[in-house]
Amino acid sequence: MTARPARAALVITGDELLRGFVQDAHSGFLAEQLRDQHIDLVDVHIVGDDFAKIEAALRRDAGQEPVELVIVSGGLGPTHDDRTTEAVARATGRALEVRPDALEVVEARIRAFGRRTESELELFAAGNRKQATMPHGALWLDPLGTAPGYVLDGGADGVTYVVLPGPPSELRHAWRGARMTGPLVELGARGGARHERLLRIWGIPESAASRLLDATGHVDGDDRRVTICARDGELELSVRGTDAAGVDALVAQLEAGMPDEVFARDDERPIAQLVGAELVARGWTLATAESCTGGLLGGDLTAGEGASAWYHGGFVTYSYEAKTELLGVETDLLERVGAVSEEVARAMARGARARLGSDVAVAITGVAGPGGGTEEKPVGTVHLAVVSPNGERHRQIRMPGDRATVRRRSCAVALHMVRELLAEG
């Protein structure tokens, strides 16, 4: 056993990804999962539904970094276009065989689906055998749908293959099975005891964090590595290495340089969940009032389970009338200062708090663009307000970016404003 972490490559198949009908969502999910397993993902390859291209992607070229694990997604369906399994068999030199145990499970799934859409039964049945066919020696995984994924154990010196169905929920389900299997556990253990720390930072740009890091004299190496990444205005600074004390010392040094900006340590929960936990600790509830974000903040707050303990609801007030009727914002005020203003943001938050009887309320109103900007209030101008038993806060921001970016970032700012206000008292 070496102290070097196992390396993985990911091959994602699907014409729909290359034609722009669907945005890949597998790479981010599996990258995060592999990080948790202490396996280094070295590259991702997205290829079309084409036998030769899939096979070429599976056989890594001499110029590419060697890996101990290849994960393949997609192309496990019942039709003749689904040829991933055949490509895996070719690449690994294994014979294909119908697995009677898998066939039984696939048929049971088909029958279960059949109860719901009887007309599909015949079509599904035709592909049964195909979906239960896999390379010799495969360890197959419980399917959420009708496509069982599988693991091919590479042994100590070989390459392990994990083959997963393409639909996102099926892929995630099958992966949860795969990561529990011996070959994956063994690959995860190869890295030896690696220590990883995570600082989450709010309120400084990435360049400032980089400068702090440079000032420590740190240089990335095999023993210790730092990654800084920005997401919706948050920074995630991760330090990992083989020497736990050294990692901790570097983290302590960095944290000392930004005492007010680090808001979470070794905690990957989305900011909405951190805010929720703080609200629960106080027995408080939160309400939302959204204009330009149209409900996205409510969507963020309810993305995880259990939000009902601290989030009762909110208002989407996209028009003047809705702001007046639902939140009691005065028409005079709207006409005098406009919907995108400090006064209206505060009035929206107060209105939401009063009407839902919540302890805290947060409001967002802005110009998300691409049109609607003026010289005084250009696209990207957003006013946010929070009201709480700790008092009120307002912030005006002006941010670059397209409509989706402005909306996403506005939600992040709103959540951090709530967090900061909660932290004060």
Place this chain on the structure above:
Amino acid sequence: MTARPARAALVITGDELLRGFVQDAHSGFLAEQLRDQHIDLVDVHIVGDDFAKIEAALRRDAGQEPVELVIVSGGLGPTHDDRTTEAVARATGRALEVRPDALEVVEARIRAFGRRTESELELFAAGNRKQATMPHGALWLDPLGTAPGYVLDGGADGVTYVVLPGPPSELRHAWRGARMTGPLVELGARGGARHERLLRIWGIPESAASRLLDATGHVDGDDRRVTICARDGELELSVRGTDAAGVDALVAQLEAGMPDEVFARDDERPIAQLVGAELVARGWTLATAESCTGGLLGGDLTAGEGASAWYHGGFVTYSYEAKTELLGVETDLLERVGAVSEEVARAMARGARARLGSDVAVAITGVAGPGGGTEEKPVGTVHLAVVSPNGERHRQIRMPGDRATVRRRSCAVALHMVRELLAEG
């Protein structure tokens, strides 16, 4: 000039993508853009911020399909870790040079940013020259931030490179410049006159559409190709080929097989925008009442500009109390039948319509999971209701998938219910 479309490869750089901190969003955007330009994207490669790996990805191996266009994203920043330009220079055998015209623009941007965050000025300035350095002959592009992307013209027989900054809004801005440049226009024209048709389908599974396609006797070839892809319950069936009459005939044959299911032709606008256009045509407005989706439907409705013409707002009623206080759903009813029920969905929609004075209202209430399911109402059970001048509709669905899938799919069903009701009268 051949009739074969130009082929492109995409190389996305960034440790944060491989470590699972960020989900790639470039591949879907650029895939769609390339399709619009009649350029075939043949593969996508995601690699870390490592000089050797970027360079290896740029030099395509013998086993990979040759391409006429390589698009590279990321690694154009001011620090020593940003080495994409160096790798491009190496791969193309071109010398690096500081471009005084680009330097001037970068410095102007720095000064503009500097007005906002004075402390950053010095740091940004240090990277100025680096960001204005590019391979000889580069056609540089207006930067949204401080990193100008650029195009390297491959000429008639060579490979054209498009190099774009990594932050999503900067990438999209630079791409809009790149696609207007001569080399890209020329590559787009290589495909000759290609005809593409798109049918969007709702209400049948992908397998049923495949069966219809098989019944036509169609076989994919260079002259005509069909892609079917499922997204949030919608199917997108695209037919493209060199023979326009043949493409149209196949589309007509397919459409005849699903007369009630095709809801849009050659129209890629999101369903929310199609619904909005129908509402505008009638002079109607829409209101929303959301429980398990927490505001995501409002987020969908306002994702595009101009929704204020037909969407005034809505309610997020996550708790019993919010359903009662904001929408007037009776406490007795909630206690008798539960929040996830036909009766409550209808009452929510009626309440939202009355309180916002809208013509149409749609409500969603369900068990998104992963907890909260019961034998009677398992996870994935969602009740939806629409009220309108055309009458009321209710639907109960039970869908597989994780929390995010159930929520996303619920929004799609809600939008299609509104569309169907509008189509009726």
